[in-house]
Amino acid sequence: MWIIWALLAALSAALVVVLTKAGLKNVDSSLAFAIQAVLILAITWMVVLFQGNFSEVKSIEKNAWIFLIAAGIFTTLSTLFSYKALSSGPASYVVTIERLSLVVAIVLSVIFLKEKLTWQLVVGGVVMVSGAILIALSEPGD
16 A cells, blocks of 8 residues: 555655746745645644544654654755755756655665665666766756
């Protein structure tokens, strides 16, 4: 079931890039994210309330709070940086470079989460980095 959620996340992320790029015309990138963040906050809390998970907040452990808050900070920074890049660069180029985060996530997962590094992950990471370099070095429109 995780693969369906991952594919839906990928589709949603792609739509975010395209819709954000279209919406950034004559709008400051930080303001655009602030507008979207209000919706993110409202929709996410509505889902939590609908699912009946709000009472679980008090059972979250201290370490989990620290990790979740840190992840929230980095999510915010990542999105602010991404929107700034989208405001001045072509979406297809920006998202290609930005998605090098996948390779960094693989490395960090192996180091900190002790996930197994397989030859498929290595080859896939090399292909992603190679593709990003190829796209970054090409001229827009080529």
